Amino acid sequence: MTPTFESARRVALSRELHARAEKLALATVALHYERVPALAVRYGLAGRERCLEDARYHLSYLQQAVAADSRVLFTSYVQWGRSMLESRGVPVFDLTMNLRCLIEVLERETATQAAVSTVHEALLALAGPIPETPTMLEDGNPHAPLAREYLRLLLSWERRGASQLILEAVAAGAPIRDMYMHVFQPTQYELGRLWQLNEISIAQEHYCTAATQMIMSQLYPQLFAEPKFGRTMIVSCVSGELHELGARMVADLFELDGWDTVYFGANTPTSALLTAINQRQPVLLAISATLTVHLDRVRELINAVRADSHAASTTIMVGGNCFNRDPGLHLRLGADAHSVDASAAVALANMLVEAP
Amino acid sequence: MTPVNAILMCDLAGIVREVVREAPFLDLSRARGQPLVALLDPESTLKACAMLDALRTTGWAADWDLTAKVSDALVAIRVTGVTRDGRSMLIVTAPDHDGPDLDLESEFMDANREHANALRALLREGVGRRRDAASLEHLTRLNNEMAVVQRDLAKKNAELARINAQKDTILAFVAHDLRTPLGAVLGFTKLIHRDPNQLSARQVRFLDSISSMTKFMAEMVTDLLEISALESGKLVLDRKPLELGELIARAIVFNEMVARDKGISIAIERARGPAWVEGDASKLEQVMNNLLSNAIKYSHPGTGVMVMVESDAKHVCVEVRDRGQGIPPTELDHVFEAFRTTSVKATAGEKSTGLGLAIVKRIVEAHQGRIWVESEVGVGTSFRAQFPSCAAPT
Ligand code: B12
Numbered sequence: 241m242t243p244t245f246e247s248a249r250r251v252a253l254s255r256e257l258h259a260r261a262e263k264l265a266l267a268t269v270a271l272h273y274e275r276v277p278a279l280a281v282r283y284g285l286a287g288r289e290r291c292l293e294d295a296r297y298h299l300s301y302l303q304q305a306v307a308a309d310s311r312v313l314f315t316s317y318v319q320w321g322r323s324m325l326e327s328r329g330v331p332v333f334d335l336t337m338n339l340r341c342l343i344e345v346l347e348r349e350t351a352t353q354a355a356v357s358t359v360h361e362a363l364l365a366l367a368g369p370i371p372e373t374p375t376m377l378e379d380g381n382p383h384a385p386l387a388r389e390y391l392r393l394l395l396s397w398e399r400r401g402a403s404q405l406i407l408e409a410v411a412a413g414a415p416i417r418d419m420y421m422h423v424f425q426p427t428q429y430e431l432g433r434l435w436q437l438n439e440i441s442i443a444q445e446h447y448c449t450a451a452t453q454m455i456m457s458q459l460y461p462q463l464f465a466e467p468k469f470g471r472t473m474i475v476s477c478v479s480g481e482l483h484e485l486g487a488r489m490v491a492d493l494f495e496l497d498g499w500d501t502v503y504f505g506a507n508t509p510t511s512a513l514l515t516a517i518n519q520r521q522p523v524l525l526a527i528s529a530t531l532t533v534h535l536d537r538v539r540e541l542i543n544a545v546r547a548d549s550h551a552a553s554t555t556i557m558v559g560g561n562c563f564n565r566d567p568g569l570h571l572r573l574g575a576d577a578h579s580v581d582a583s584a585a586v587a588l589a590n591m592l593v594e595a596p
Numbered sequence: 597m598t599p600v601n602a603i604l605m606c607d608l609a610g611i612v613r614e615v616v617r618e619a620p621f622l623d624l625s626r627a628r629g630q631p632l633v634a635l636l637d638p639e640s641t642l643k644a645c646a647m648l649d650a651l652r653t654t655g656w657a658a659d660w661d662l663t664a665k666v667s668d669a670l671v672a673i674r675v676t677g678v679t680r681d682g683r684s685m686l687i688v689t690a691p692d693h694d695g696p697d698l699d700l701e702s703e704f705m706d707a708n709r710e711h712a713n714a715l716r717a718l719l720r721e722g723v724g725r726r727r728d729a730a731s732l733e734h735l736t737r738l739n740n741e742m743a744v745v746q747r748d749l750a751k752k753n754a755e756l757a758r759i760n761a762q763k764d765t766i767l768a769f770v771a772h773d774l775r776t777p778l779g780a781v782l783g784f785t786k787l788i789h790r791d792p793n794q795l796s797a798r799q800v801r802f803l804d805s806i807s808s809m810t811k812f813m814a815e816m817v818t819d820l821l822e823i824s825a826l827e828s829g830k831l832v833l834d835r836k837p838l839e840l841g842e843l844i845a846r847a848i849v850f851n852e853m854v855a856r857d858k859g860i861s862i863a864i865e866r867a868r869g870p871a872w873v874e875g876d877a878s879k880l881e882q883v884m885n886n887l888l889s890n891a892i893k894y895s896h897p898g899t900g901v902m903v904m905v906e907s908d909a910k911h912v913c914v915e916v917r918d919r920g921q922g923i924p925p926t927e928l929d930h931v932f933e934a935f936r937t938t939s940v941k942a943t944a945g946e947k948s949t950g951l952g953l954a955i956v957k958r959i960v961e962a963h964q965g966r967i968w969v970e971s972e973v974g975v976g977t978s979f980r981a982q983f984p985s986c987a988a989p990t
Binding site for chain 1: 661737751754757
């Protein structure tokens, strides 16, 4: 898809927001403190510094949402922020006030309506009920008891027990794919939910994720022993992305399906990726991004691939948390396809490749 | 170096009783006797009161970010303190400063050791927390990179295993396909030998060469097939209780002709009682044949090869000892590896496939036995194989 005039205009606007972010953030905080003088008393100078950090963070999400023409990305970010604050005992009023000030500053300082209306919509959503983040370990999951036990073990720091649980299930005939889709993924989502609700610590979440990374690799001897039929694909995270599990799961399930996969983490420079594409000639390039703030890098990567005459025809699939919030987002970034999870991605890719 | 943090003593009401140390970013010249909050920006008052309250009630307060007023400028500060015996010791740093160190050299600190120690512990904890956050991200990156490398290795490993299996298949395939034509060549050579037409002496010599070379090739093909079957785990043992002494005696008879031709004698010394092992007769015969033919190959004419069978309650041990040239110590570790031949030459120029001992070792190990070698150059070589013994069949 060639970038349309409209999308080029949005990217330009987003660049402008980026360039002026510091000034806009400072102005927003100044306005906020002017409106609510008690803030200074409550939080002191350091509080102001933190308020400034928050404003910068809002702007970085806003900038991405504007560039990608996706209000829902900013709305979901703000709702997430609200839930984070509430579960940590910080009044939500600070957030709404800050966003109001941001609107005023944007109206005063920028020429277009796009940014302002995006924040407006998010504010409206904040006034409504906050959507529940449902647990994924309940109904509809054929392996729910196993997944719950797995999570329980991990949260009790028992990675060996957790590993044994999975290896035994696989030895007893459970497909590896099911372990990925019905145990690892919902458990990771549940960890995120518990962290968001301030029920587990960062350390716990790190531990559980690292343990799952290890347990996945214990399944590798079986996973890689599957027969191959010669289709090649490359999977990569965008640079800076620390969330690698989803991308790896995608690579692994393609491998299980008989694809020959090349997996890059988040540390591969674009040039190295282009070289790999030229050498391996994959039919598919899968790009993973979790955080909305990394969308720019997805766009840059896609543009770089499209600009390389040898790589341009590669089918590009994107996925990850931020894409799952907005069904049309991938097209607006110039990708060919998107799937909500690894299993669906394999099915879609097979269809795309077989289509004439 | 000037200290980068200030130290104060306050009473429970929050009045500064002592300025232990001044810091360049603060003006504490008139602080003594004043309330602590008087040093701060009015906006920070409420928060400072909350901190003093924590100091009073819990005995400690860590990392409170406040705003001080120096002349007319505002300065961000971070305060950490502990209370002991109705007095609070506070350390004041700039907020972005990582890890203030409590300089404990002064007399004042000595006199207030308990305060100082508690404060030091608290500071260490705070620094730890701040460093932890930064380190955690580095650790995550590292962990992710290791996960990438690990996946790479696992995938390469699987590829290698696949290639290895492919190699075994090709080996078995080639060996199998060579066997048939080799058999035909051997058969035809025999037929020519028997041909009623008189052959010249020259032709007979050539024919002998052809048949000895073909025999060697056939032997090699058999060994290749054998080793590839062993390597790919396709060896199926047909195990029954058998008396090893008897099996060995048969193997000796089988090898005696070749030995006699070279002027070598073979003697056997059998265990007092029968030596039963649970084994595959044809495979164990192959083990004995390989060991014996090796011993004959490397023995000097006129010497003897000794075979001993010993047994106890648990094991049966077979030793094949020659008085040949011996194997140099550096090569001794490799004699059981496939395709590894030693620098030792066969005494009558016999050829070796380099697979005999590798096959022996694998068969012995498939019987839960073990085999090892001892050798001394110029003295001789001894191979010993040990098998678990079994009860005599009833
Ligand atoms: C584990 C985790 C981390 C770990 C990641 C470690 C690692 N090695 O991967 C660490 C600790 C590093 C981390 C850090 C942060 N995290 Co985090 N993290 C998570 C958590 C709990 C699980 C992620 C995961 O493993 N998911 C499991 C996989 C299988 O799911 P997935 O990623 O969605 O992938 C599937 C699909 O999306 C799809 N897919 C993925 N990629 C692709 C690609 C293609 C081409 C296709 C077709 C499909 C596809 O298929 C996958 C498999 O089915 C999530 C919670 C969540 N709901 O995901 C939060 C979460 C993503 N993190 C979050 C946040 C905020 C952060 C931090 C900013 C926190 C902070 N302040 O430090 C940092 C940012 C770090 C950075 N710079 O990237 C938020 C994001 C919220 C938002 N508004 O954007 C979440 C949602 C938690 C929450 N509920 O608040 N995090």
